[in-house]
């Protein structure tokens with residue numbers, strides 16, 4: 001089942017509850033929340049108070065992507081604020097196994113994220129622990145960048161590794177996904193598709209999501 005996860009990074013923060021209600025009405029089940037600290041990535045976004053405000057206005061699954069230097073300190077705070085899924089970058093976690101287990105023990109699903117330049121071998125030893133794997137298809141920090149096409153080969157290799165190991169974790173992709181490249185992204189093996197500007201910067205985000213859902217259904221049908 002393909003999930004389209006709108007990233008609120010490109011939404012209008014002054015009208016956030018309405019923006020969320022619009023994408024919820026289009027039938028998504030997951031919302032992607034990008035937390036940036038101005039250190040690990042060259043941008044700042046928001047912290048736990050916004051997550052707890054969002055929690056109050058929606059029942060969507062909240063997928064919190066931590067692009068911060070100290071995820072071990074802050075992951076529990078985001079879980080208390082209402083995060084259902086929390087993903088941490090391999091590049092920020094010297095004790096990645098411990099970080100993933102800690103997130104799970106606190107009651108959330110734990111994802112591991114790789115930057116475009118980080119090889120898949122960096123997560124081989126935690127594939128059985130992670131609940132999902134997020135492959136960045138842009139260098140993290142900003143919405144509206146172009147998808148790095150080489151990442152699709154990495155997705156294919158990860159999907160192959162998953163099959164070889166008999167595992168079932170979802171593969172998430174984040175950055176530069178549009179209605180134009182979505183079919184190729186899905187055929188490469190992605191299950192969860194994060195998309196920000198391609199949804200919120202269109203005149204009718206709900207219609208764009210429905211287009212994406214149709215493209216996803218067609219691409220999945222071809223894959224079978």
Ligand code: DX5
Nearest residue numbers: 007140141143144176196197
């Ligand atoms: C980038 C963030 C993404 C971003 C995607 O660092 O992790 O989630 O919002 O935005 P688009 O879809 O515009 O590339």
Ligand code: ZN
Nearest residue numbers: 034065174194
């Ligand atoms: Zn993200």
